[in-house]
Amino acid sequence: MSTLRIAPTMKPGEPIVRVRGLVNRFGEQVVHDGLDLDVRPGEILGVVGGSGSGKSVLMRTILGLRRPDAGEIAVFGIDAVAHDPVRRREIERRCGVLFQDGALFSSLTVGENVQVPLKEYHPHLPGSLLYELSLLKVKLAGLPADAIDKLPAQLSGGMRKRAGLARALALDPPLLFLDEPTAGLDPIGAAAFDRLIRTLQQALGLTVFLITHDLDTLYAICDRIAVLADRRVIACAPVEEVEQLDHPWVREYFHGPRARAAQAAREAI
């Protein structure tokens, strides 16, 4: 396993993401109200909760794409809420993001998509090196080399996810955000993507914030699960502890037939 990658801005023992007292509102609707969360270095944290519980809003707020109504967020020990473009850029530079829809530029090839962040942060790299670097990321994401010259529309759904992952890994980020990476994939494709995430996390020393509805993913690769309900994180613990919680959403989610199938699949491994 590779060395865990943290940042010089972090104190020993500090979480890689620390959220305290987070409040997010849209008009009258309160999405988060006093939400606390720690993401520990080197873990795969699964983030679950009912539809509309605020998982994506939480991710966007941590990434600085939305300014919260109240609360503190530190990413790599850097204040992520402060209006400071230099600090913001320092955080952005170290975070890879795979959005739910892949968010690839449809008119660019896979390789050109991967080169977008490389060009932004390293504008003077020669074209041949940009190509080599993007090829490396394409292969790292488990795509065949010839996918580099294809347009997103020429790829299957699973390959598009991998192309999005290749772009998310472009700048060698120590922290990776994944929003429902296995949504829309068939079970075999989803299991393969889970294995890829686990392998990359171990090989590259990544910390992963992973939003999912996929019970198989939770049981297969997550070190801890954060449950969003009642506008807060009501639990953050290994799946065996979380499934014992006495909460209506947890009971329904973790003790339904799909959960039993996911548990059985893990026991069979």
Ligand SMILES: Nc1ncnc2c1ncn2[C@@H]1O[C@H](COP(=O)(O)OP(=O)(O)OP(=O)(O)O)[C@@H](O)[C@H]1O
């Ligand atoms: N830009 C916005 N303007 C108004 N309301 C918003 C906005 N973004 C999110 N919301 C609302 O905030 C709530 C939480 O949304 P969010 O997308 O974070 O949920 P989620 O937990 O990710 O849901 P899902 O599992 O369905 O993807 C929802 O009720 C949504 O309608």
